[in-house]
Amino acid sequence: MLENRRCRMEDNMIIIVGLGNPDLQYRDTRHNAGFRMIDILAEQNRIDVSARKHKALIGKGMIGAEKVILAKPQTYMNLSGESVRELVDYYKIAPEELIVAYDDISLPPGQLRIREKGSAGGHNGIKNIIACLGTDVFPRIKIGIGEKPPRMDLADYVLGHFSPEERPIMEESFQRAARAAEMMVSDGAEAAMNLFNRKTAL
Numbered sequence: 001m002l003e004n005r006r007c008r009m010e011d012n013m014i015i016i017v018g019l020g021n022p023d024l025q026y027r028d029t030r031h032n033a034g035f036r037m038i039d040i041l042a043e044q045n046r047i048d049v050s051a052r053k054h055k056a057l058i059g060k061g062m063i064g065a066e067k068v069i070l071a072k073p074q075t076y077m078n079l080s081g082e083s084v085r086e087l088v089d090y091y092k093i094a095p096e097e098l099i100v101a102y103d104d105i106s107l108p109p110g111q112l113r114i115r116e117k118g119s120a121g122g123h124n125g126i127k128n129i130i131a132c133l134g135t136d137v138f139p140r141i142k143i144g145i146g147e148k149p150p151r152m153d154l155a156d157y158v159l160g161h162f163s164p165e166e167r168p169i170m171e172e173s174f175q176r177a178a179r180a181a182e183m184m185v186s187d188g189a190e191a192a193m194n195l196f197n198r199k200t201a202l
Contacts, residue, residue: 017084180192183195
C-alpha cells in the first residue's frame with residue numbers, strides 16, 4: 001500500500017494517471033478532469049509530460065523524495081486500461097502503487113473523494129482499467145463534476161464544457177486534487193482521505 005512507501009526499495013515508484021480524451025476538441029471538457037489534474041501536478045513539480053510511451057503521454061520526476069511517473073493515456077477514455085496495464089507491467093509496480101484521477105458525476109462540482117479500491121461506478125475508463133488489471137484494488141481520486149441535467153444524454157454531458165459559473169469551482173478542485181495526489185505519495189492514501197474527503201462549501 002502507499003502507506004508503506006518508506007519500506008520499499010529505492011528504485012520503486014508510484015504511477016499517477018489522469019484520465020481523459022486526447023483530441024483538442026475534448027480539452028477542458030468534464031471528462032478530462034484527470035488530464036487537468038496531471039497538468040497542474042506536472043507544472044508544480046516541474047515534470048515534463050510529453051514523452052509518448054505505453055499509449056500515453058508520460059513524464060518522470062520526483063514528488064518530494066519519491067519517484068513518480070505522471071501519465072495521460074492517449075487511447076481515448078474507454079480503453080484507458082490498455083495504457084495503464086502497459087505502465088504497470090513495464091515498471092513492475094503493484095496496483096496499490098497506482099493512483100488514478102478521474103471525473104465523477106455522482107459528486108457535486110468541485111467535491112473530491114479519495115478511495116483505495118472500489119467498483120467502476122459506471123465510469124467506462126475505470127471499468128476498462130479494472131478489466132485490464134484484473135483487480136479494483138488501486139487508489140483513486142474522484143473529481144466531482146455534478147449530475148447531468150434531466151433528459152440530457154450522458155455522453156453529451158461529460159464531453160461538454162464547464163459553465164462560466166463552474167469554472168472557478170472546478171479549477172480550485174483540480175488544484176486540491178493535485179495536492180491530494182502529492183499527499184498520497186508522501187503520506188499515504190488514508191492521510192489524504194482524512195483531509196480531502198471532507199465536504200467543501202461551494
